[in-house]
Amino acid sequence: MSHVIDRRLNGKNKSTVNRQRFLRRYREHIKKAVEEAVSRRSITDMEHGEQISIPSRDIDEPVLHHGQGGRQDRVHPGNREFTQGERIARPKGGGAGQGSGKAGNQGEGLDEFVFQITQDEFLDFMFEGLALPNLIKRHLSGCDTFKTVRAGISSDGNPSRINIVRSLRAAHARRIALTGSSRARLKAALAELAALREAGSTDQPSLARLEEEIAALRRRIDKVPFLDTFDLKYNLLSKQPNPSSKAVMFCLMDVSGSMTQATKDIAKRFFILLYLFLKRSYDKIEVVFIRHHTSAREVDEDEFFYSRETGGTIVSSALKLMQEIMQARYPVHEWNLYAAQASDGDNWNDDSPLCRDLLLRQIMPSMQYFSYVEITPREHQALWDEYQQVAAAFPDSFAQQQIVSAADIYPVFRELFQRRIDA
Numbered sequence: 001m002s003h004v005i006d007r008r009l010n011g012k013n014k015s016t017v018n019r020q021r022f023l024r025r026y027r028e029h030i031k032k033a034v035e036e037a038v039s040r041r042s043i044t045d046m047e048h049g050e051q052i053s054i055p056s057r058d059i060d061e062p063v064l065h066h067g068q069g070g071r072q073d074r075v076h077p078g079n080r081e082f083t084q085g086e087r088i089a090r091p092k093g094g095g096a097g098q099g100s101g102k103a104g105n106q107g108e109g110l111d112e113f114v115f116q117i118t119q120d121e122f123l124d125f126m127f128e129g130l131a132l133p134n135l136i137k138r139h140l141s142g143c144d145t146f147k148t149v150r151a152g153i154s155s156d157g158n159p160s161r162i163n164i165v166r167s168l169r170a171a172h173a174r175r176i177a178l179t180g181s182s183r184a185r186l187k188a189a190l191a192e193l194a195a196l197r198e199a200g201s202t203d204q205p206s207l208a209r210l211e212e213e214i215a216a217l218r219r220r221i222d223k224v225p226f227l228d229t230f231d232l233k234y235n236l237l238s239k240q241p242n243p244s245s246k247a248v249m250f251c252l253m254d255v256s257g258s259m260t261q262a263t264k265d266i267a268k269r270f271f272i273l274l275y276l277f278l279k280r281s282y283d284k285i286e287v288v289f290i291r292h293h294t295s296a297r298e299v300d301e302d303e304f305f306y307s308r309e310t311g312g313t314i315v316s317s318a319l320k321l322m323q324e325i326m327q328a329r330y331p332v333h334e335w336n337l338y339a340a341q342a343s344d345g346d347n348w349n350d351d352s353p354l355c356r357d358l359l360l361r362q363i364m365p366s367m368q369y370f371s372y373v374e375i376t377p378r379e380h381q382a383l384w385d386e387y388q389q390v391a392a393a394f395p396d397s398f399a400q401q402q403i404v405s406a407a408d409i410y411p412v413f414r415e416l417f418q419r420r421i422d423a
Contacts (some may be wrong), residue, residue, distance in 0.1 A: 023121065030117065033123040037246035053114045063086055115133045127277050131419040132247060132338060133369045133397070149240045157234025166233035174231055179221045186217040206291075246284040247336040247368075250275070250322045254303065254343035256293040256313035263375045267342040268305050270373060270409050275301075277417070288325060298325065314382060315347045316354045323363055332366045339367060345374045345381030356386040364394050372400040 023030065033052045082088065083229065119123070153166055193210045251271050255264065276283045289304035290296055293311030296318040318341070326337060347355070364370060374384055386401065391398045401412045 001040065027125075031125050031128065034122060042097065051116055080137075087135045093260070097209045108368055123276070123280055127281060131417065132278075132282070133334070133417070137176065146238050147240055151236045151238040153233050154236040155230075155233065159235065160239070161235045163233045163235050167231050170233055171227045171231035174225070174228065175224055179223050182217050182220050186214060186221070189214050192379065195204075218417065246286075247338060248286045248288060248330050249278055250288045250290060250325070250337075250339040251275075251304070252292065252296075252318045252322065252339065252341040252343075254293075254315065254318075254341075255291050255307070255314065256346070257310050258313055258346040259310075259344050259375075259412070263344050266276055266403055266406055266409060267373075268377050268405070269406065270342055270413065271340070272305070273409065273413055277413075288322075290318050290321055292321075296321040312349050314351050316351050316358060319355055319358045319363060323358070324364075326366065337366055338366045339363075339370045342369070342373045342375060343383065344376050345383045347381065347383045349382065350388045352382045355383065356389055357389075359390045359398075360393055364398060366396075367397055370398045372398075373403055373416075374400065374410065377404045 128221060148335065153163060189210055193207065193214065196203070196210070223238050234329060251274065253267050259267070275287060278287060287301075289299050289301060291304060291307065291309070292298055292315065293309070294313075294314045294317065299307065322339065326332075330337060357368070370390075372387055374380065379404070384402075387398075387400050391400060399416055401415060403409060403412050
């Protein structure tokens, strides 16, 4: 017997499953290639994926076959170079196809396996294993996500949700209620008829009357339906609000005169990477952009990344503005509060202790996580030393890292937002 499987109705993308299986199998190679790609190209260049190359030796699959046991004699026709008993040397030359070495007239091999991953696959590998630390669920008003839960029994509902046991129980109770008196009278009439017959009574009118009454009672009982639409009971399901995690990320960027153009570019690339990660990984996320020099302003996304405004440096102005926005728009009991700050660490001397006190006493008790990135190739500035005291007081919710060059952006970003085991 032969079986014919009609594949004409299958989708055109028949290799999608195989592609996903391939991506899972060579995940480590792809992740390494993605990390290298991020370090050598612009973070904003996300309009295409990336070419991934895998050495041919890593894609060879094991093959089970019979070994060459015993002694074998082979005849090689046309042999003019070797005689019996000589060992054939391994071919020389670059056999891996890597493009290294000089040209030769011997050797053969295979090039590396190269394939293209899409933009979505590139971003998936790029942000794999990252998460906002300490993200917890808080009570939300007007939540738009629900879960279906059982809410008892109802007399109306979908036939697919009928409760058979409760329906039969209701039908049995209805029949007892409607036929209770008739059943009692029927039982009494049957007992009276049996007593008369046992006594040998010849009162035919009485016997006939009892027989007619018994027949009428049975007809009355039989008229009550076994199951009525009134008896049907259904499992009732209701939608229950399902609180989800809402979070807000405050992005604080230093645009003072001490920040060179190269330093500002690194800070922008760090925040672009953070913005892509948040929008791709979380549905309920808001981002607040704050630029500061001697004064701080809340700006939109376009102005945050492309404005040319500059000035002196007072970091506390950004922290004070962030605290005001938190109190006005983001209640602590409803929102998960996060902040990311990028600066070169240069600050007005009297202002750095003020920044430390603001964080310790007013901001950090409400924060889920605060990350500080200092962009400088030099030694740490005074702001870094003050923030170390904050990190000592809040080791689980405060982190600071240093970026020296653009190549450090992605490693530092992964270090700050690496998914924790308990997350």
